[in-house]
Amino acid sequence: xxxxxxxxxxxxxxxxxxxxxxxxxxxxxxxxxxxxxxxxxxxxxxxxxxxxxxxxxxxxxxxxxxxxxxxxxxxxxxxxxxxxxxxxxxxxxxxxxxxxxxxxxxxxxxxxxxxxxxxxxxxxxxxxxxx
Amino acid sequence: xxxxxxxxxxxxxxxxxxxxxxxxxxxxxxxxxxxxxxxxxxxxxxxxxxxxxxxxxxxxxxxxxxxxxxxxxxxxxxxxxxxxxxxxxxxxxxxxxxxxxxxxxxxxxxxxxxxxxxxxxxxxxxxxxxxxxxxxxxxxxxxxxxxxxxxxxxxxxxxxxxxxxxxxxxxxxxxxxxxxxxxxxxxxxxxxxxxxxxxxxxxxxxxxxxxxxxxxxxxxxxxxxxxxxxxxxxxxxxxxxxxxxxxxxxxxxxxxxxxxxxxxxxxxxxxxxxxxxxxxxxxxxxxxxxxxxxxxxxxxxxxxxxxxxx
Numbered sequence: 001x002x003x004x005x006x007x008x009x010x011x012x013x014x015x016x017x018x019x020x021x022x023x024x025x026x027x028x029x030x031x032x033x034x035x036x037x038x039x040x041x042x043x044x045x046x047x048x049x050x051x052x053x054x055x056x057x058x059x060x061x062x063x064x065x066x067x068x069x070x071x072x073x074x075x076x077x078x079x080x081x082x083x084x085x086x087x088x089x090x091x092x093x094x095x096x097x098x099x100x101x102x103x104x105x106x107x108x109x110x111x112x113x114x115x116x117x118x119x120x121x122x123x124x125x126x127x128x129x130x131x
Numbered sequence: 132x133x134x135x136x137x138x139x140x141x142x143x144x145x146x147x148x149x150x151x152x153x154x155x156x157x158x159x160x161x162x163x164x165x166x167x168x169x170x171x172x173x174x175x176x177x178x179x180x181x182x183x184x185x186x187x188x189x190x191x192x193x194x195x196x197x198x199x200x201x202x203x204x205x206x207x208x209x210x211x212x213x214x215x216x217x218x219x220x221x222x223x224x225x226x227x228x229x230x231x232x233x234x235x236x237x238x239x240x241x242x243x244x245x246x247x248x249x250x251x252x253x254x255x256x257x258x259x260x261x262x263x264x265x266x267x268x269x270x271x272x273x274x275x276x277x278x279x280x281x282x283x284x285x286x287x288x289x290x291x292x293x294x295x296x297x298x299x300x301x302x303x304x305x306x307x308x309x310x311x312x313x314x315x316x317x318x319x320x321x322x323x324x325x326x327x328x329x330x331x332x333x334x335x336x337x338x339x340x341x342x343x344x345x346x347x348x349x350x351x352x353x354x355x356x357x358x359x360x361x362x363x364x365x366x367x368x369x370x371x372x373x374x375x376x377x378x379x380x381x382x383x384x385x386x387x388x389x390x391x392x393x394x395x396x397x398x399x400x401x402x403x404x405x406x407x408x409x410x411x412x413x414x415x416x417x418x419x420x421x422x423x424x425x426x427x428x429x430x431x432x433x434x435x436x437x438x439x440x441x
Binding site for chain 1: 170173174176177180181183184187188277278281282351352353354355356360361364365368371372375
């Protein structure tokens with residue numbers, strides 16, 4: 001990437017299967033991929049990487065509040081300062097109800113559904129961190 | 132005479148009640164179509180980004196994947212038929228089922244065995260009534276499909292496809308298939324919905340509506356952990372997203388078909404009411420006329436009798 005790109009902001013689109021969860025301009029994105037935690041700043045090389053269930057943090061250009069989003073399995077693609085994060089399930093911290101998620105974990109454990117359990121735990125981590 | 136007027140009045144009342152019901156169903160369907168279209172619009176960004184990513188991997192790496200390679204001699208085909216859960220939608224479900232029958236015949240003509248996967252109670256009832264076998268069916272979401280429904284269907288179908296020995300959830304090898312077709316109804320407009328068939332697997336990645344335009348140059352991506360792993364993870368998701376797209380199209384079509392059917396039912400009810408009202412009025416008038424002529428006739432006869440006796 002040309003260095004002139006580094007002054008530009010990242011254009012973020014965080015998309016779940018049935019809606020756009022968050023989109024806008026940002027300074028930085030932190031996500032957890034299969035290859036470890038990944039930080040994306042302006043001017044990042046084109047990249048396609050797989051996400052593991054966890055928390056994605058976005059530092060928006062305007063305002064100082066960090067946007068935290070719980071994501072399930074998905075992937076992240078970076079090209080030309082455009083970051084798309086796709087996940088079949090994605091929830092903003094404000095959309096998560098801790099009690100309901102705890103119940104989800106219990107049922108997932110009871111049914112032995114490890115995938116659902118991991119997804120729910122990622123959500124819970126997000127809520128525990130926020131306050 | 133009086134009885135027939137009463138009968139007609141009863142018929143009018145019952146038709147009016149039916150009309151109210153069909154009218155309500157028409158309005159419900161109309162309002163749900165708008166929601167269905169919004170959901171289709173909301174699902175578009177995901178489908179677009181996913182298609183873009185899959186094309187990127189497919190373009191910049193020469194990885195063979197079971198989901199994209201065509202078998203030389205396909206002997207088994209899976210067909211997913213998407214119909215509605217409820218009737219009262221005109222020919223909606225039967226049109227899809229007819230299309231499915233044609234496809235099955237064509238596939239069998241090509242020497243392939245066909246496994247049926249059904250979505251919607253109407254399809255299930257159709258095949259069960261005829262004693263025809265199907266592998267699996269899903270019901271209960273035809274007018275408001277959720278992504279999780281598409282994921283469930285997709286997982287089952289992808290598993291039959293990429294069947295390999297290492298799969299921990301050992302699937303009956305008899306169910307392995309070489310290609311996957313989806314029969315659904317494409318929503319063209321509020322007035323036209325057409326049953327359509329797409330071949331979902333093996334994948335032809337660039338497909339119709341959401342394909343990135345030709346001048347949209349894809350950047351040279353770096354794949355993490357590897358192109359093969361990325362493709363491995365993306366393709367099932369791509370299949371889910373395509374199935375979700377089909378389900379959404381089908382639900383919009385179902386609602387549009389139902390709205391149309393209910394509208395014509397309401398119109399027919401109105402016509403019937405008018406016809407019955409006319410007949411009832413005629414019968415009433417005929418009764419009055421007869422009564423008058425009877426009275427006049429009686430009076431005349433009486434007058435004649437009195438005149439004769441004088």
